[in-house]
Every structure is written in C-alpha cells, then in structure tokens.
Amino acid sequence: MIPKSHPRYESLITREKLVEGVKRGITALQGLIAHGRGEMFDYVLGEKTHEFAWIAERTAVAMMLLADHPVISVNGNTAVLVPEDLVKLSEILNAPLEVNVFHFSRERVRRIAEYLEGFGAKVLANCDAELEGLEHGRRIVDSRGILIADVVLVPLEDGDRCEVLKRYGKKVIAIDLNPLSRTARMADVTIVDNIVRAVPNMVKIAEELKDYNRNELIEIVNNYDNREILRRAIEAIRDYLTKKADKILLS
Numbered sequence: 118m119i120p121k122s123h124p125r126y127e128s129l130i131t132r133e134k135l136v137e138g139v140k141r142g143i144t145a146l147q148g149l150i151a152h153g154r155g156e157m158f159d160y161v162l163g164e165k166t167h168e169f170a171w172i173a174e175r176t177a178v179a180m181m182l183l184a185d186h187p188v189i190s191v192n193g194n195t196a197v198l199v200p201e202d203l204v205k206l207s208e209i210l211n212a213p214l215e216v217n218v219f220h221f222s223r224e225r226v227r228r229i230a231e232y233l234e235g236f237g238a239k240v241l242a243n244c245d246a247e248l249e250g251l252e253h254g255r256r257i258v259d260s261r262g263i264l265i266a267d268v269v270l271v272p273l274e275d276g277d278r279c280e281v282l283k284r285y286g287k288k289v290i291a292i293d294l295n296p297l298s299r300t301a302r303m304a305d306v307t308i309v310d311n312i313v314r315a316v317p318n319m320v321k322i323a324e325e326l327k328d329y330n331r332n333e334l335i336e337i338v339n340n341y342d343n344r345e346i347l348r349r350a351i352e353a354i355r356d357y358l359t360k361k362a363d364k365i366l367l368s
C-alpha cells in the first residue's frame with residue numbers, strides 16, 4: 118500500500134500499474150526501462166502539463182477530428198496506464214484502438230486487446246499486415262487500422278517506426294516526454310507530457326472540440342508549429358534547472 122500522503126504518490130502508483138502490467142503479461146520488462154527514461158524527463162519538467170503541451174494536445178485532437186481514418190496505437194505501457202481514458206478518447210474521436218507492440222508475440226497482443234475490451238473498447242488486433250522498412254514487432258499492423266490510417270496517435274512511439282509511418286504519408290502525433298528523441302523530432306505533433314496527464318487532457322479537449330466546424334479545426338492545425346513547441350519544451354527544462362541551481366545558492 119502506498120499512502121496517499123506520500124510526496125511521490127502519483128509517480129509510485131504509476132509504477133505499481135506498470136509492475137502489475139508485467140505480471141499480467143501485458144507490459145514488457147523493457148517497458149519499465151522506457152518508463153524510467155520518461156520519468157527522468159518528467160522530473161526536470163516539474164511533473165506538470167506546460168502550455169506548449171496543451172497547445173500540442175489541442176492540435177492533436179483537432180487533427181484527429183479532421184482525419185478520415187484516425188487510429189490510436191496502444192502498447193503495453195499505455196494500456197495499463199490509461200485504459201479508461203483511451204477508451205473515452207477513442208469513442209469521442211471515432212478512432213479505433215490498435216494494439217501495436219515493439220516486443221511482439223500473439224499472446225501479448227491478445228492479452229492487451231482483452232484487457233482493453235474489459236474497459237469497453239473496440240480493439241483492432243488482427244496483426245494481418247506489415248509496414249515495410251522495419252525489422253521489429255512494430256511493423257505488424259492491422260489492415261483495417263494503422264495500415265490505412267491517415268493520422269496515427271502513437272503514445273510512446275519508437276523513432277524508427279515514426280519515420281516509417283511518415284514515409285507511408287501518414288500524419289504522426291507522438292506523446293513523448295523526451296523532446297530530444299528521434300520520435301519527438303520526426304512527429305508532426307509532439308506532445309511533451311506524461312501520458313497519464315496527456316490522455317485525460319485530450320479527452321477534455323475532445324469533448325470541447327467535437328462541436329467545432331471543420332474551418333475552426335483547420336485553423337487550429339494551421340496555426341501550429343511543432344519546431345516551436347519542441348524549442349519551448351527544451352527551454353522549459355533549461356529554465357527549470359536554472360531555477361533549481363539558483364535556489365541551491367540561496368539556501
């Protein structure tokens with residue numbers, strides 16, 4: 118039991134969910150390491166959603182509402198961290214969830230799909246198509262989903278696949294706490310925020326934007342500049358560290 122009063126309560130609960138995910142055969146052990154890298158970036162971002170992340174989240178939602186075939190790609194970390202919000206987002210945006218994992222096995226894909234279905238999700242997990250140019254498990258996709266998608270939301274994407282999705286002409290929205298990663302630099306929209314905050318934020322935004330007309334949504338997307346967002350994210354880390362360093366001198 119983690120006491121609610123613990124100063125790192127949220128972060129510890131998140132870790133517990135991932136450990137539980139490993140026990141259920143949903144999360145890969147490597148997923149724990151990837152999460153650790155994410156936590157480090159969250160720490161130096163002050164563990165909050167910055168304005169640049171809100172802007173990216175809003176743009177992402179607008180882009181998915183405008184899409185013909187939006188798809189939300191789900192891996193073993195995302196499935197256990199935010200299942201309810203993924204289902205809500207999928208319903209509001211009319212974007213199916215598709216299981217897509219780096220460390221592929223049919224058994225793991227089935228477990229993730231069943232876990233999400235337990236929350237009421239419609240899940241694509243046929244694994245009946247392949248993306249060319251990739252060697253690892255992420256190449257295996259569903260012919261009704263990522264293969265034909267025009268916009269793909271990929272929380273915790275891997276840089277290589279992001280590049281391949283772009284080559285297929287798809288718009289890629291990434292959620293990645295590391296603004297320096299290849300994924301962050303390759304994506305069309307990079308949400309530098311923790312998925313445990315980003316996905317619930319996107320649900321709230323989607324509830325608002327679903328009533329906008331196409332022109333209003335297009336305007337949001339046209340006003341967006343991902344390089345500017347990445348610059349602001351990197352500067353936020355720099356400013357956070359500068360502030361901390363200054364405080365050390367004062368204490």
Ligand code: ATP
Nearest residue numbers: 151152154155275276293294295298299300311312
């Ligand atoms: P790339 O291949 O794009 O350069 P990478 O090799 O640094 O990325 P991967 O191991 O492929 O990273 O994927 C893990 C990524 O996911 C890291 O960049 C990490 O910051 C991010 N990440 C992990 N957990 C979270 C989380 N809860 N929320 C947001 N991002 C996260």
Ligand code: MG
Nearest residue numbers: 274275276277
């Ligand atoms: Mg990588």
